Amino acid sequence: MARSKRALRGIYAAATALAIFVVAVGSCIALILLVISMEEGGASLSDQSLSVTQAVVLLSQGNGFSAGALKLTIIPLGLTLVLVSLLVTCVRRFGMSWEGFASGGLLWLIVSFLFQQIQGFILVDTTFIIACRSALVYCLAYAIAGVRSGKFSKWLASSPYGSLPSGLRLAITQGVHVAVWLIAIFVLMGALTVVVWIALYHDAVGKLFVLSEMGTSSRILTSLAAIVWLPNLIIWALSWLTGGGFYIGELASFTLWTGQGEALPPIPIFGLFPEAVTSSVQRIILLVLPTIVTGIVALLTLLTKRGFDMLASLRKQGLRQIDTRLVTTFLYSCISLVITGLIVLLALGLAFFCSNGDLGEHRLKGVGVHVTESAAVFARDISVGLLAPWLMLLLVSALVLLWNSTIDSLHRSVTLVSAVPASLNSYESSDKSQTRISGTDTSSQPSHTVQTVNKTSHSDAPGQSSGQ
Incomplete structure (x- = not known):
């Protein structure tokens, strides 16, 4: 009975998320098609609302479609985020x-299979691939919900992770936290870049609207x-910002x-895409910006109390010698x-x-970012930004350790040198005392002999006199 209730709750969760998402997307699509039909004055496009809704719902899960000369496989990641968030909630x-x-x-x-029965559109992928991608979205949302629950913390504490040394656990935790912060900062940088594009090139978008009538x-x-x-667009802007760029087929x-x-x-939307940066100074600033941001975050992680607080640790250690x-x-x-970084x-x-x-x-096949080129550029920027503060701190610590070792050696040498005259003086005084003692013993031995001889002569004298 308890298992059936838990199974029903899973069905309720999936059905609620799908219902909210499909109704919202379908309503927006119906409104857009209705307005376009009214302004264009042609045949009503509202009849296509259901088919377009099915296609967009599948597209939000990574399943593209084609209609005539149009082939659309660019995932609207905004809808994907909304769908995942709904399911997690x-x-x-x-x-x-x-x-x-x-x-x-x-x-x-099952719902994904039913949505594949679509009219007017041809799905790019097979039924099995579509099912796999839909299942991947569902598993991703369920995994996020599991991580955000309290059960995950208890499971993590009872897992082999809980038996690791406290320092290693702190390193892993700090690494994950800093990675989340860096990703958020990079997303913010991309969003600000898009805002700048909108401010600079909104006139081009207006001209394209006029050309499209x-x-x-x-x-x-x-x-x-x-x-x-x-x-x-934010992801493409981030690739453009670091020098990787993006392509429209x-x-x-x-x-x-x-x-x-x-x-x-x-x-x-093509009117928002930027022109080349003519100023070499601006180009250099944009290219080194991700490295600088990464380096600042890494330095704060190493030095602040919320991170490793290495300054306090090094002061406590004293940097007098290399220890564990x-x-x-x-x-x-x-x-x-x-x-x-990983x-x-x-x-x-x-x-x-x-x-x-x-x-x-x-x-128009292949729109977006060259993954290998952009990933290589980011790998270079992130590795330099993360390791440079660590190496700098290591170098400073090594120099301080060398200085302290040199000062300690000098102190020991000065102490040793100052101790040599004192030891020599003590040796000389002991030598003199030994000489004095030996001299005294030598002078006392003859007197003792004379006294012994005198005593002997005195003892022999009466015998001689009596014999006479």
Whole structure:
């Protein structure tokens, strides 16, 4: 009975999340199609609302589609984040269990299969691939809900992780926390870059709206609909900021050095893409900005009390000699920074991969970031930013240790040198006393002999006189 209740709660969680998401997306799509039909004055597009909703729901889980010359596989990461957040909230609200996970996942796959029965669109992937991607989204949301629950902390404490040394656990925890902070800062940097693009190139977007002959309501709704791809644009902006850039198929490439494209389709969002940065000083500042930010975060982690508080540890240790405490302090901090770098690179590489896709079959195939190039650029920036403060602190500590060792050696030498005259004086005084004692013994021996002889002569004298 208890298992059936837990299974029903899993079904309720999945059904609630899907219902809220599908209704919200369907309502927005119906409104957009209705406004476009009214302004264009053509045939009503509201009849396509259901099919478009099915396609968008599948697209938000990574499953692309094609319609005529259009092939869309760029995942609207904004919708994906909304779907995952809804499912996490519902799972935490109805409770977590293995029975609920299985029953909710089964319902999720069934709904995904039903949404594949779509009219007017051709799905790019097979049924099995679509099911795998939908299941991956569901498992991701359930895993996030599990991490945010109190059971995860108890399970972690009872796992082999809880038996690790406290310093190593602190290193792992600090590494994860710093990685989350760095990812948040990088996302903020990308968002600010997009805001700057909007401020600089909003006129180009307006011209594209005019060329497309779109009405005011259609412009507003189209701009609002483009928000679902805002996370993709932030990721591309972050790649552009570090020198990696991004590409619109074979038609255009946008980096800090180039910003031109040929025959781009009149899609309003394309008007936001930047031109090349002409100033070499500005280019250098933008290129070193991620390294500087990473270095500041790493330095604060090493020195502040919320991190490793290495200044207090080094003062307590005294830096007089190399001992186990000093070695473990630097070792655990290095392990923490390495963990931070690996998590950040993995997260950014996954983000670059998920933000890419296609807008067509030929020249618009391959829109987004070159994952290997951008990941290599970020690997360089993050590794330098994380290890430079650690190496600098290690060098300073080594210099202080060398200085203290030199001062201690000098003190010992001065003490030894000052102790030599005192030892010589004590040796001379002892030698004189020994000489004095030996002289006294020598002078006393003859007198003793004379007295002995006298006594002998006196004792022999009466005998002689009596014999006479």
